[in-house]
Structure formats: structure tokens, C-alpha cells
Amino acid sequence: MKVLLVGDGARENALADALANSPKGYRVFAVSSYVNPGIKEAVERTGGTYYIGKPTDPESVRQVIKAVNPDFGVIGPEDPLFNGVADEFRKEGIPVVGASKNCSTIEKSKVWMRELMWKYGIPGRLRFRAFSSVEEAAEFIKEYGGSVAVKPAEQVGGKGVKVVADLQAYLSKEKRIALSKGVSAIGSYAKGSVKIIIEEKVDGPEYTLHVLSDGNVTLPLPLAQDYKHAYLHSIGPETGGMGSISGPGKLLPFITDEEYERSYDIVRRTIQAIEDTFKEKYVGVISGQMMLTGLWGPTIIEYYSRLGDPEASAIIPRIKSDFGEVLELTATGHLAKAKLEVEEAPSVVRAVAPRGYPLNKEMASNKRIWLDLPKMRELGCKVYFGSVALEGNSLVTKGSRALELVAVQPFEEADKTLNKCFSLVSSEIPLIYRRDIGITIAEQVEKAEIVRFTYKNREARGLLGVSADWSPQGGLW
Ligand SMILES: Nc1ncnc2c1ncn2[C@@H]1O[C@H](COP(=O)(O)OP(=O)(O)O)[C@@H](O)[C@H]1O
Ligand SMILES: [Mg+2]
Numbered sequence: 337m338k339v340l341l342v343g344d345g346a347r348e349n350a351l352a353d354a355l356a357n358s359p360k361g362y363r364v365f366a367v368s369s370y371v372n373p374g375i376k377e378a379v380e381r382t383g384g385t386y387y388i389g390k391p392t393d394p395e396s397v398r399q400v401i402k403a404v405n406p407d408f409g410v411i412g413p414e415d416p417l418f419n420g421v422a423d424e425f426r427k428e429g430i431p432v433v434g435a436s437k438n439c440s441t442i443e444k445s446k447v448w449m450r451e452l453m454w455k456y457g458i459p460g461r462l463r464f465r466a467f468s469s470v471e472e473a474a475e476f477i478k479e480y481g482g483s484v485a486v487k488p489a490e491q492v493g494g495k496g497v498k499v500v501a502d503l504q505a506y507l508s509k510e511k512r513i514a515l516s517k518g519v520s521a522i523g524s525y526a527k528g529s530v531k532i533i534i535e536e537k538v539d540g541p542e543y544t545l546h547v548l549s550d551g552n553v554t555l556p557l558p559l560a561q562d563y564k565h566a567y568l569h570s571i572g573p574e575t576g577g578m579g580s581i582s583g584p585g586k587l588l589p590f591i592t593d594e595e596y597e598r599s600y601d602i603v604r605r606t607i608q609a610i611e612d613t614f615k616e617k618y619v620g621v622i623s624g625q626m627m628l629t630g631l632w633g634p635t636i637i638e639y640y641s642r643l644g645d646p647e648a649s650a651i652i653p654r655i656k657s658d659f660g661e662v663l664e665l666t667a668t669g670h671l672a673k674a675k676l677e678v679e680e681a682p683s684v685v686r687a688v689a690p691r692g693y694p695l696n697k698e699m700a701s702n703k704r705i706w707l708d709l710p711k712m713r714e715l716g717c718k719v720y721f722g723s724v725a726l727e728g729n730s731l732v733t734k735g736s737r738a739l740e741l742v743a744v745q746p747f748e749e750a751d752k753t754l755n756k757c758f759s760l761v762s763s764e765i766p767l768i769y770r771r772d773i774g775i776t777i778a779e780q781v782e783k784a785e786i787v788r789f790t791y792k793n794r795e796a797r798g799l800l801g802v803s804a805d806w807s808p809q810g811g812l813w
Contacts, residue, residue: 337362338384339664340404342391342421342434343412344368344375346687346722346740347645350652351410351663352378353720358660367391367400370734374721392416394424401428408432408667411620414491417641418444422620431667433548435620439610440641442622446533447489449639456609459801460602460626460635464535473532483537536803538629540787541590541780542637544647545599545624548662549607550671551617555662556600558586558654558678560647561780563773566694570772575694576737579773581747582650583682589777590784591628599626599634606639619667623647630790632801646685649720649740654679684750684774687722687737688758691766694736701735703765717757718742733763747774 339355339362341348349372355364356378365384366375369391379386385404390396392415401409401424409425411417411434422434441448453461466489467473477484546557560582566572581588587596603624610618623640643651652659657677665674692699705724712719723736731738741757743750751774758769794800 337407337664338404339364339660340401340406340409340430341366341375341412342397342409342416344370344372344391345412345645346374346720346737347643347648348372348412349374349378349720349722350649351412351643354652354655354659355410355663356382356660358658360658360661360664362660362664365400365404365406367397370725371727372721373724373726373731374719376726391421392419394420397421398424398428401425401430406430408664409434410663410667412642412645414440414443414640414642417620418491431619431669433620433663433667435618435622435641436614436616438614438616439618439620442606442610442639443641444491445489446487446491446638449636450533450535452609452613453606453636456605456612458602458605458609458636459598460632461801462535462538462631462635463803464533467532467534470532473534476534480534485535485537487533487535489531489533538627538631538635540628540630540635541783542625542627543588543591543599544640544644545596545603545626546640546643546647546651547600547603547607547622547624548666548671548674549618549620549622550666550669551611551619552669553671554604554607555666555671555674555676556586556596556603557651557676558582559588559591559596559599560644560650561588562644562647563770566689566768568770568772573694575689577644577646577687578689578737578768578770579684579686579740580644580646580650581682581684581774581777582647582654583679585680586678588780590780592788595628595634599624602626602634602636606636619669621666628784628787628791630787630794631803633788633791633795645722646687646737646740649718649742650683650685653718653742653744654681654683679744681744682747682750682774683742683744684747684754685740685742686754686758686769686771686773688739688741688761689723689737689768690733690735690763691768692735693768697735700765701733703733703763705731705733705738705761705763705767707731707739707762708760712741712757712760715756716743716745716753718744719757733765747777751775 409432417440420437425432562577562580690700723734724738743753
């Protein structure tokens with residue numbers, strides 16, 4: 337059978353590997369915007385063809401679909417989904433793992449997502465206000481007394497474009513003014529008619545639950561957590577994710593089985609709400625980017641309409657059963673037949689990025705990078721290639737996270753393995769690599785215990801999700 341994979345990063349490298357390693361013997365075809373060496377290897381090993389095109393452009397992908405005539409497709413990133421690439425596959429009669437343009441609104445519009453959660457009364461929802469102008473949003477912040485998170489209303493590639501005010505803003509005039517300046521900065525990223533969303537601020541450990549949906553049946557994957565900040569100790573600008581952890585088992589050390597089930601229930605209800613709204617099946621991946629909070633327990637921060645990157649690199653290598661086949665069953669509506677066996681051992685992923693990432697793309701681009709892949713593999717490390725192109729015989733950075741190093745091992749062991757592997761990577765530019773990923777577990781367990789105590793108490797008193805802040809209008813907003 338032929339499968340066509342769309343996308344070019346480390347997540348797609350992980351997907352390509354899963355498909356290429358399947359006992360079902362798929363021939364892997366792919367379309368990327370540059371030659372990703374990991375995807376190239378999977379394509380060549382299985383006798384497929386590697387197309388260089390525009391994964392985000394439906395027309396460019398349609399031509400590849402026509403040329404390959406695959407039995408099914410798998411779409412990695414969000415932009416192709418937002419642009420209707422999944423719909424192109426379906427128009428050609430090809431089943432695909434990928435949300436339709438409509439269904440991907442759950443990720444694209446944070447306002448639409450919040451409205452949906454309120455309309456359907458889904459637990460884990462936060463109070464919010466949407467604004468069509470930066471001035472209005474800034475005005476609101478000046479008046480409002482609580483703590484808020486301020487974001488562009490639409491996905492703009494995330495990454496450092498929001499302000500989270502963990503200040504009781506009304507205490508100081510200067511802080512309010514600083515925050516309204518932050519809103520103007522966000523305004524420059526905002527698109528569409530609704531520009532800014534302001535949400536009540538919550539606190540607690542974050543985690544991700546990915547769920548596969550074939551339109552009838554859903555299948556939850558093991559939890560993962562990503563580390564967003566650029567530098568050690570979670571400081572520095574927000575990035576697409578500098579690494580992640582998953583496990584042990586289907587959980588994380590700071591999330592209980594009951595919390596996993598509640599999170600799954602939230603995501604399932606959301607899938608139903610999306611399907612009900614569009615009268616369309618949700619076929620693909622949806623992931624709840626969640627926080628365990630004192631307000632609700634499992635709470636939705638945002639949704640993805642695809643696998644997270646680097647979360648996928650932590651999860652996929654832990655799946656012992658045939659994940660390639662699970663993807664086929666998702667695309668074709670037979671997910672009920674899928675088996676998902678997960679390794680008990682956890683995994684740790686650490687990304688390697690060139691200096692300059694994420695704020696200075698030019699500095700981080702076009703730098704040569706070298707690695708001793710056989711030795712790294714020998715040490716027990718998996719390497720997924722991300723934003724790095726094979727140009728002739730050289731690996732050249734493309735401005736984002738170049739590599740993701742993965743170890744499926746107990747956390748302390750993984751730390752040692754990954755550090756050894758990282759010492760086998762070199763570049764003409766200094767590299768960013770977070771050595772603390774996977775070793776700050778105790779802190780997160782502690783943080784979770786605090787919020788767990790709070791939400792359990794609230795629940796006992798029937799106050800789950802109930803909150804009120806001071807506002808000049810009085811009461812709830
Ligand atoms: N309502 C909120 N309360 C507290 N922190 C938040 C809230 N919303 C977002 N954050 C923080 O900001 C980060 C980015 O916000 P998110 O909505 O995920 O936007 P992005 O599209 O940039 O990923 C989250 O991972 C979380 O740490
Ligand atoms: Mg996010």
C-alpha cells in the first residue's frame with residue numbers, strides 16, 4: 337500500500353519512521369518544502385518517492401496526490417489543515433489522517449474554541465473576552481481587576497506572541513499600562529476581525545492529551561508534556577518546544593489516572609461539539625493542550641488539530657504496537673480495530689537548535705551541522721531531523737529546531753544518554769540544548785499536588801469552574 341505524508345519537520349520524521357517500520361510494508365511517499373534527511377531515508381528504504389513542493393498549499397499537494405495516487409494520507413502540521421489540504425485528499429477520494437479545514441478551526445481560532453466550550457458546557461473552560469481592536473482590549477485591561485492571559489485571537493504560529501499577566505493588575509497603575517502596551521505588541525500579530533482574546537489566568541502543570549478520531553471511534557494516546565522556553569530553567573522566549581517527556585505508562589508522573597480520564601472526556605466532548613457544529617466527521621488528531629488547575633482540575637489552554645511537535649517525538653517511539661497501521665485505521669474509519677500497546681518506560685526528547693532561534697531566524701539559518709548518527713544510535717538515542725536540510729552532503733539549518741534527540745528510558749538514565757548523544761553534535765554556530773528537560777519531575781509533582789488539593793476541595797463544595805473577579809461593572813464578567 338502507498339501512503340503519502342505531508343510535512344517536513346521532526347514530527348513528520350517520526351511519522352515517516354512509524355509508517356516505514358510497519359509490518360504492513362507501506363511504501364512511504366512524502367511532500368516537504370526541503371529535503372529532510374530522516375524522511376528521505378524512510379522514503380528510500382520503502383521504495384517511495386520524495387517530492388519537494390509546498391505542503392501548505394492545497395494545489396501543490398493535489399498535484400502530488402495525483403502523481404502518487406496513495407491509498408491513504410497523513411498530514412503532520414497545522415498550516416496545511418488550515419488551508420484545506422485534508423479536504424483536497426478527500427475530494428480525490430483518498431482517506432487521510434487530518435482534520436478538514438472546518439474542523440481545524442478548533443486550533444486556528446482560540447475565540448471560536450472558547451465559544452464552543454461555553455456553548456456546549458464542556459468542563460475545563462475558562463472565562464474570556466474577545467476584542468476586535470487593540471484599543472478596546474487595552475481599555476478593558478485598564479478597568480478589569482483580575483489576572484489575565486492575553487493572546488492573538490488566531491493561531492499565528494504561537495511562539496512568544498502573548499503576554500500573561502500574573503500580576504493583580506489593579507494593584508499598580510504602571511503594571512496596567514505595561515500590560516496595555518503588551519496588547520499593542522500582540523496586535524501586530526493579530527489577523528482577522530477578532531484580534532485579541534483575554535482569558536482569566538490559571539496556574540498549574542501543563543500537559544498534552546492527543547486523541548485519534550476516525551469519525552466514529554476515538555483512541556487516546558499516552559500523555560506528553562512539552563517544554564516551551566528556550567533556555568534552562570524555563571527562562572527565555574517561548575519556542576515551538578525545546579523538548580518533551582512522556583510516560584511512564586500512559587500517564588505522566590504528576591497526572592493521575594482519574595485526571596487522564598477526565599481530560600479524555602473533555603476532548604471527546606469537544607470532538608462531538610465540533611462534529612455537531614459543522615455536521616462533519618472529525619477524522620485525524622486532536623490534542624488538548626491542558627493545565628491541571630485549582631479551578632477545574634483538567635483545563636483547556638488551547639487545542640491542536642494535529643500531533644504536537646516535539647510531543648509526537650516523545651510518544652511515537654513508546655508505542656510498541658504498529659502505529660503505522662493505527663494511522664491507516666484512523667484514515668479509513670476502522671479505528672475500532674486498532675491496538676495500542678505502550679512501553680512502560682518513559683521517554684525524554686531534547687531539541688537541538690542553532691543560536692538565534694527563536695527570535696533571529698536569519699542568524700539560525702544556513703549554518704552547517706554535523707553529527708555521528710551511528711554512534712548516537714549505538715548509545716540508545718533516536719534522532720529525528722527537524723528544521724535541517726540535506727544540501728549535497730551537508731546538513732544545513734533552516735532557522736528552527738534542527739534535531740530532536742530521544743531516549744526511551746527512565747528519566748535519570750535518559751538524561752545521561754541524551755547528554756552523551758548531544759556531545760556528538762557540532763555546528764559552526766553555538767547550539768541551544770536544554771539539559772533540564774526530564775529532570776524537573778519532582779517540582780511538577782509538587783505543583784500538581786497543590787492544585788489537586790484546591791480543585792478537589794472546590795469539587796466537594798460544588799464550586800468546580802466557578803470564579804469571580806472584581807470588575808468595575810461588579811461581579812462576573
Ligand atoms: N489562561 C491562561 N492562564 C495561564 N497561562 C496561560 C493561559 N493561556 C496561556 N497560558 C500560557 O501561555 C502559553 C501559550 O499559550 P497558548 O494559548 O498555548 O498559545 P500558543 O498558541 O502561543 O501556544 C501556555 O502554554 C501557557 O503556559
Ligand atoms: Mg500552546
